[in-house]
Amino acid sequence: MNYMEEYKAWLESPYIDEETKKELLSIKDNEEEIKERFFKYLEFGTAGLRGKIGAGTNRMNKYIVAKATQGLAQFILENSDPKMGVVIAYDVRHFSKEFAKIASEVLAGNGINVYIFDDIRPTPMLSFAVRHLKATAGIVITASHNPPEYNGYKVYWKEGSQILDDVAIPVQENIKKIKDFGEIKYLDFDEGVKKGIIKVIGKEVDEVYYEKVLSLALNDDIDKNINIVYTPLNGTGNIHVRHVLKERGFNNVYVVKEQELPDPDFKTVGYPNPEDIKAFKLALELAREKDADIVLATDPDCDRLAVMVKHNGEYVALNGNQTGAVLINYLLSQRSKKGLLKEKSMIIKSIVTGNLGKNVAEKYGVLTFETLTGFKNICGLENKLEKEGYQFEFGYEESIGFVTGNFVRDKDGVISAMMLSEAAGYYKKQGKTLVDVLNDLYREYGYYLENNFSLIYEGIEGMEKIKRIMEYYRNNFPKKIGDLNLEKYIDYLDGNVYNVDGGKIGEVNKDHIPSSNVLRFFFEDGSWYAVRPSGTEPKLKVYIYSFATDREESERKLKLIEETFRNIVDNI
Numbered sequence: 067m068n069y070m071e072e073y074k075a076w077l078e079s080p081y082i083d084e085e086t087k088k089e090l091l092s093i094k095d096n097e098e099e100i101k102e103r104f105f106k107y108l109e110f111g112t113a114g115l116r117g118k119i120g121a122g123t124n125r126m127n128k129y130i131v132a133k134a135t136q137g138l139a140q141f142i143l144e145n146s147d148p149k150m151g152v153v154i155a156y157d158v159r160h161f162s163k164e165f166a167k168i169a170s171e172v173l174a175g176n177g178i179n180v181y182i183f184d185d186i187r188p189t190p191m192l193s194f195a196v197r198h199l200k201a202t203a204g205i206v207i208t209a210s211h212n213p214p215e216y217n218g219y220k221v222y223w224k225e226g227s228q229i230l231d232d233v234a235i236p237v238q239e240n241i242k243k244i245k246d247f248g249e250i251k252y253l254d255f256d257e258g259v260k261k262g263i264i265k266v267i268g269k270e271v272d273e274v275y276y277e278k279v280l281s282l283a284l285n286d287d288i289d290k291n292i293n294i295v296y297t298p299l300n301g302t303g304n305i306h307v308r309h310v311l312k313e314r315g316f317n318n319v320y321v322v323k324e325q326e327l328p329d330p331d332f333k334t335v336g337y338p339n340p341e342d343i344k345a346f347k348l349a350l351e352l353a354r355e356k357d358a359d360i361v362l363a364t365d366p367d368c369d370r371l372a373v374m375v376k377h378n379g380e381y382v383a384l385n386g387n388q389t390g391a392v393l394i395n396y397l398l399s400q401r402s403k404k405g406l407l408k409e410k411s412m413i414i415k416s417i418v419t420g421n422l423g424k425n426v427a428e429k430y431g432v433l434t435f436e437t438l439t440g441f442k443n444i445c446g447l448e449n450k451l452e453k454e455g456y457q458f459e460f461g462y463e464e465s466i467g468f469v470t471g472n473f474v475r476d477k478d479g480v481i482s483a484m485m486l487s488e489a490a491g492y493y494k495k496q497g498k499t500l501v502d503v504l505n506d507l508y509r510e511y512g513y514y515l516e517n518n519f520s521l522i523y524e525g526i527e528g529m530e531k532i533k534r535i536m537e538y539y540r541n542n543f544p545k546k547i548g549d550l551n552l553e554k555y556i557d558y559l560d561g562n563v564y565n566v567d568g569g570k571i572g573e574v575n576k577d578h579i580p581s582s583n584v585l586r587f588f589f590e591d592g593s594w595y596a597v598r599p600s601g602t603e604p605k606l607k608v609y610i611y612s613f614a615t616d617r618e619e620s621e622r623k624l625k626l627i628e629e630t631f632r633n634i635v636d637n638i
Contacts, residue, residue: 069104070097072123076104081247082129089121102525109238114228116209116218119160126209126217128161128168129247134219135169135205136250137241139176141233142202150202150224151179153267155192157208157302157367158328159217162186165207167255169219174258175251184268186302186328188368189220190469190478193445194275195267197226197473211339211365212603214331225449227475228442231580272306278473279310279481284400288491290315295358296483297322297349299338300329301366307483314484316491320356322348332366340365340372341466343383350374350381360490360500364479369441370466371482375490377501384500387420387516389486390462392503394423396489397460397470398430407432408457414444416463417558417579417586418596418609422507422514423462432459438558438582440601441467445475447578464518464609512592513620515612517628520605521635528604535606536583538638539597543587548626550589558584593623595631606635 076082077090093099103122108115108130115134117126142148152173156166170180181199183191189206196204204222212218221229221237229237244250258264294316298304304326311319324334325348332338335345340363353361353374361374361381373389374381384392394413401407412433415423424434435451437443444461452458452472462468467477470485486500493503508514523531545552545566552566556574559581563572584598592613600607608631612623 067104067106067123069101072104073100076121079247086121086127086129105526107241114218114220116212116216118215119217126161126165126219128165131165131168131207131219132172132250132252133241133244133247134237135172136176136244137237138203138205138221139173139178139251140240141237142178143176146202146224148176148178148202150200151181151265153192153195153199153201153204154180154182155187155189155195155204155206156183157189157206158186158300158330159207159209159366160214160330161217162207162330165217165219166205169205169207170258170264171252171255172250174253174255174263177263180258180264181267182264183271184266188302188306188364188478188480190369190474190476190480191272191275191306193222193226193474193476193478194278195271196222196224197475198271198274199267200224206367208367210367210369211337211341213337222476225445225475227445227449228440230442230446276306276310276313278471279484280313282471282481282485283314283488284397284404285488285492287495288488289494290491291318292316292359292487292491292494293318293320293356294487294490295320295322295349295353295356295361297325297346297361297363298368299335299340299345299363299366300325300327300332301338301364301368302328303364303368303479303483306368306480307362307364310480310484311487314487316487318356320352320358322352324348338366340370341386345372346374346383353381359494360487362483362486364483368479369477371468371479371486372466373486373500375500377499382501384504385516385518386462386464386466387422387514388504389466390415390419390464390468391422391426391507392489392500393462393468393470393482393485394426394460395503395507396492397485398427398432401459402430407459410456411459412451412456413460413462414447414451414458415461416440416444417584418518418598418607419462419464420514420516420611421613422511425511425514426507427459435578437578438580438584439463439598441469441477443580445469448472448475450577464516508617513612513614513617515617515620515624517610517624518608519628520600520603520607522605524604532599532604532606535635535638536585536597536599539585539634542634543585544630544634547589547630550591550593550623550626553588553590555585555587558582558586591623593627595627597631
């Protein structure tokens, strides 16, 4: 794609407004910036479109949103019933409401019915609404936990889960065929509402969702007086998490005042990712004041949940693998007691999520299936396995995404907050914290520890660097790290399992795990690590998992693998 030609085309287009042209003229002498904005079109990654807000093909703006929606509309008209409609939700970010309205106008302009929420909503409520309203698709405007200058666009299909390649690729092809913004059809929003093709939805959908979430409760023999501090991090979770916790009978819920209301700049937190312990700064101050048992944080679109637990007078953060294992242990033990588990009960995790949860599931006779990173894959596999008679119990990934129940096909911070609070109340009645429970699991199953980190490489050069690292590592991985002997590795790009000398010894289940640029290396002792480029950010993601019967030994192995990996990458 010739970035200068594309830049000029935008400046000369009669469909681009003056304000956007003014923004583009302000960078006319900055070729590097023009290149960054126009060297490609934003593409569907792990979670749809996501990028910095601004004018350009490689940016999030109303024209890219309109073009993507026209591509989706074309697919719906050719493959589904436009009367079923598309549900649209949006988060607190800059331009989210505007982008949601533009998407509504384009769908309506193509004769497709639209249901749009009356205000901000958690992303999982969009997934729920698609199923509840029997819509053909859903769109949510969100950039999840990205910094404030980002926004994004995620598409869901009729099962309520994010689209997979069978929809994403044809939509992408449709988008590419649109040569001119003049090809995009619009119907004015107010006119669409008047005609009934655009319907504004609200409380009536919320109430059914709340009822379903509350129906997941497993136990009333719990301490409901536990002190809970909650922060929505200025995102969409505030009303919905608080409502569900209150209905569930938790009376001592304290919300971080400074982070209670929506703020697209996330001034109180900067980088609103609750995986990062720094996001808990204000919540911890309140937790100490209120003597909180647990501290909960949801990310801006409230699909992920992080927790800190008061243990021996200190607040301890649980990572996604640990929270997942604790939740699996609680859910399956309670469901087992109630006779709710089936012979074909299953959990689903990503290939880069640890194995402690899998071992817990095994104890209860529950199967574990693996798929690629991202809840589009986890819930996509759930859709598939459900048709084969499996009963879904839990889905999760290491990046603090969890879901249970079958009415939401995405990770859900509202459900997770309620279930984790219930678990904390249940174990508190037994004189245990969630950290005690985790330590019990380690003693029973062994010390499954993890160290997951990202190497950040910005811009075009960064993309090239990530590509080089993956190519190099594919052919030059170490067969031994200290005293750890490599046993086998999986290259998910070709879906093959290899021995240390590169001989093929098996294949992954390609129905469950599509081709992806991920490498995963397994040691004889049960430790392993994986490397993959991020689908949405300029990062190379590294996942290291160690296993040993005692903590010190497991920690030693983690350090050993990390040091070796970093040394190799530094020298590429």
